[in-house]
Amino acid sequence: MTDMATVPQGRPARGISFERVRPFLGPGALVAMVVFFGSIYPDTFLTKTNLVENILQQVTALAIVAAVQTVVMVVGEFDLSVGGLAALAAGFAATILNTATIDGDPKQPGSLLLAVFLCVVVGLVGGAVCGTLVSYLGVLAFIATLAMNEVFKNFARFRVQGKPVYGLVQNNFVAVAQGKTWAVPNTIYISAAIALVVWFLLDRTTLGRKMYAVGGNIDAARYSGINVRFVKWAAFAICGVGAALGGLMQSAYNATANTTAPEPWMLKSIAAVFLGMALMRNGRPNLPGTILGVILFRTLENGLNKTDINNYVQDVINWGAVIVAVLPPAIARIRENR
Amino acid sequence: MCPALLPTAPPVVAVKGLTKRYGGVTVLDHVDLSVRWGEVRALLGENGAGKSTLIKVLSGVVRSDDGTVTLNGSDVEIHSAHAAQDLGIATLHQELAIVPGLSVAENIFLGQRKAQTFGVVRWGALRRGAELLLDSLGQSLDVRQDASLLSPVGKTMTAIARALSRDAKVLILDEPTAALTDQETAQLFAVMRRLKDRGVAIIYVSHRLEEVVQVCDTYTVLRNGQKVGEGDIADVTIPDLITTMAGRPVSTIFPAREGTHGGVLLRAVGLTGRRCRDVSFELREGEVLGIAGLAGSGRSEVVRLLAGAQHRRGGSIEVQGVDEASRAPVSIAGRHTIGRAQRRGITLVPQERRTDGLVPDTIERNINLTTLGRHTLGRVVMVPRRAREHAQQRHTDLAVRSRGIGQPVLRLSGGNQQKVVLAKFLALSPRILLLDEPTRGVDVGTKSEIYHLVRERAAQGAGVVVVSSELPELLGLCDRVLVMHEGRAVGTFDAATTTEDELLHACYGRTR
Incomplete structure (x- = not known):
């Protein structure tokens, strides 16, 4: 059987193929942006405060949410409820930790441990509800998570009577989030740790492999003996917990639980995953790509902020850049099929 | 059946020196091919030989790197699928491009500005046009019905009618009989003969060589992107063709049957589910059991039920050796999912x-x-x-x-x-291995390798069930063949002593 038609052992492709340059595009774009804005605004852009505090620190909560959004997108779905769930979970935690009731009467703050535990439970239950709707009851993720986002958000508003919850300044809650270790904000460590856990889950565990299989071809995954419904459900549950942790960290850093702060996360987290798909690993959602996407987006946003371009036009440029980034792989895919 | 071919007539379509590379891999290497007026030419080759790429070039899906295509004596450029259609080259792929939800008539005239007045469809004219086309093929379909509800052969006819409506001079059929029963295949061949009489040049791609010798006039064989043989079908035998395709003689496609079978591995009694009623059989260690039947007879459903891929409404499944220690048969009860079946040794x-x-x-x-x-x-x-x-x-x-x-x-x-x-x-090293059409769309050499693998597993003590639409495969590979008809098991045959004809009759629910 050895002399049968062998696959031609072809030479490597000539010229520069898109696949070859792809891994360098993201980091390259980041370096290019830093050099570009750095040379124009060396005093305001290229400072440690700006790069660490204004760029990295600012996206720590979003990075957590985008990381878990990656998990859901790996199984071929998406979760529009992350913002609402983050607000709800943070709101629950805050009402335990605050030093005054919603009505303004002074009160004894509750246990920090209880607050964090409750936050995680709310995230898990919220994510599990979305997962059950999508995976076990067959509701399309678009409408299921869109509606659940509104449910979560408005339930959170009801819980805090539509007001921000101030005064979360005890039990080291805020101190940890606002503190620094070795001159780097603690939130960056927390974010990085969560991102690392998600990376490990997706790339180094059997559950991660199953998730990629389910997202790649759900029928083939099922025939391979994978419990595809559970895998999908688990992705949403994990996403719920991550969203809750993101909300908790944001409210700790602001010393305020606010139902509007997590609102932009829904779209930005999904955009970050798409950026990561475009920049790395041949169009599959992946954690390093997502984190790179989050940082790229924020760097551009921050750099443009230094210019005197109109604020609205800045956002036109930001989101236009997202389109530019996802375009080449999309075109390459069409070409490939020619 | 050989029509009056004019050997001197210029070819309708001629390909010269066609070359295509993907990256550094040459998938077509200076291939020549020509088809004359009213000729059916078989395009043969193992998987990866370059047949699909050649078809894609002719149908405008990919562009060649080198070589020329001549239509009716003049060189043409086929830039796109649209251009191919305008030039009169129509391709029927394995998965037919039928738009579900549209009627047969609409599917036939898909994308054409026929029977329209200022963009408004004249339905009557559309239907009459469709009926006329189908009539010329000797077919009578209700052109108003949803095309996705047609039988596979109905869809094929719709696609052929669409090609005719575009005045196709060259028709490329890519594995057109893969989803068809024998009767439907005969129906297709009758239509192909009508097309020949109208002068359509046909390129016929199929792995089923029995059909090729039945319907084709000439052949071209590709191997590793190169043309390695061509000539008149009348001058060759099937083994010749296989040898040319594989580049070596395939002396034994089917491995020898092993004589000894052990104890009962699996006992199914009264299996009932979707498209499958009251099916009972036994499978022994070392045995290869075939399941035959027409499309829709429930042949696939039987193995899907066993594997937990489909809901079982009734009947029982007993498996030997799930409990390693006692070796007592275990009855499968409760939820039987694919994952659980695999853990029970059924794959x-x-x-x-x-x-x-x-x-x-x-x-x-x-x-x-x-x-x-x-x-x-x-x-x-x-x-x-x-x-x-x-x-x-x-x-x-x-x-x-x-x-x-x-x-x-x-x-x-x-x-x-x-x-x-x-x-x-x-x-998974399954003790019970269920294979549903394991060699569909696979070349002869690989088929033989798969057959040997199956026998090897059986020799190691596994029980194997093979579902197939190819009767020669079942008779060559299996020990026994169970025949399904309209959801019921209508008989079990000893493969060594049964003829294809007998099996076919059983598939149609007739007994002799």
Whole structure:
């Protein structure tokens, strides 16, 4: 059987193929942006405060949410409820930790441990509800998570009577989030740790492999003996917990639980995953790509902020850049099929 | 059946020196091919020989790097699928481009500005036009019905009518009989003869050589992107063609049957589910049991029920040896999912490798999908080295031809993809192996390798069930053949003493 038609052992492709340059595009774009804005605004852009505090620190909560959004997108779905769930979970935690009731009467703050535990439970239950709707009851993720986002958000508003919850300044809650270790904000460590856990889950565990299989071809995954419904459900549950942790960290850093702060996360987290798909690993959602996407987006946003371009036009440029980034792989895919 | 071909007539379509490279791989290497007026030319070759690429060039889906295409004596450029249609080249792919929800008539005139007045469709004219076209093919279909509800042959006829409506001079049929029953195949061949009489040049691609010698006039064989043979069908035999395709004589396609069968491994009594009623049979150790039947007879459903891929409404399944210690038969009760079936030693290799067998990832990740827990620490944390070694081993065992286990699986040819699917499921070492159409769209050489694998597993004590629409395959490979008809088992035949004709009659529910 050895002399049968062998696959031609072809030479490597000539010229520069898109696949070859792809891994360098993201980091390259980041370096290019830093050099570009750095040379124009060396005093305001290229400072440690700006790069660490204004760029990295600012996206720590979003990075957590985008990381878990990656998990859901790996199984071929998406979760529009992350913002609402983050607000709800943070709101629950805050009402335990605050030093005054919603009505303004002074009160004894509750246990920090209880607050964090409750936050995680709310995230898990919220994510599990979305997962059950999508995976076990067959509701399309678009409408299921869109509606659940509104449910979560408005339930959170009801819980805090539509007001921000101030005064979360005890039990080291805020101190940890606002503190620094070795001159780097603690939130960056927390974010990085969560991102690392998600990376490990997706790339180094059997559950991660199953998730990629389910997202790649759900029928083939099922025939391979994978419990595809559970895998999908688990992705949403994990996403719920991550969203809750993101909300908790944001409210700790602001010393305020606010139902509007997590609102932009829904779209930005999904955009970050798409950026990561475009920049790395041949169009599959992946954690390093997502984190790179989050940082790229924020760097551009921050750099443009230094210019005197109109604020609205800045956002036109930001989101236009997202389109530019996802375009080449999309075109390459069409070409490939020619 | 050989029509009056004019050997001197200029070809309708002629391809010269056609070359196509993907990256550094040459998939077509200076290929020549020509088809005359009213000629049916078989385009033959194993998977990966370059047939599909040649078809894609002719139908405008890919562009060649070198070579010329001549239509009716003049050189043409085929830039796009649209251009191919305008030039009169029509292609019927394996998966027919039928738009569900549109009527047969609408599907026939899809994308054409016929029977319209200022963009408004004149339905009556559209229907009459469609009926006229189908009539010229000797077909009577209700042109108002939803085309997706047609039988496979009905869809084929709709697609052929569409080609005629565009005045096609060259018709390319890519595995047109894959989904058809024998009767439907005969119907298609009758239509092909009508087309020949009208002067249509036909390029016919099929792995079924019995059909090729029946319907084609001439043949061209490709191997590794090169033309390695051509001539008149009348001058060759099927073994000749196989030898040319494979580049070596295929003396024994089917392995020898092993004589000894052990105890009963599986006993199904009164299995009932969708499209399957009251089916009972036994499977012994070392036995290969075939299941025959027409499309829709419930032949696939039987193995799907056993494998937990489909809900069982009634009947019982008893499996020997689930409980390793006692060796007592265990009755399967409660929820029987695919995962649980696999843990009970029952594994199904599903029918459609693209949709049900493969994930769009590397060969390695596909092979390892059923055995993830084995390459881990504590069943959770993957150990990449172990996973790689396992996949490499399976890859070598099944002689998958690729550039390495890191290659994307969807870049492989059909036969090699099927081997990857088999590697994935065989890694489970099933005691009961269920195969649904294991050689569909696979070349002769790979078919033979798959047959040997099946026999090897049986010799090791597994019980194998093979579902197939190809009767010669069932008779050559299996020990016994169970025949399904309209959801019921209508008989069991000893493969060694049964003829194809007898099986076919049983498939149609007739007894002799």
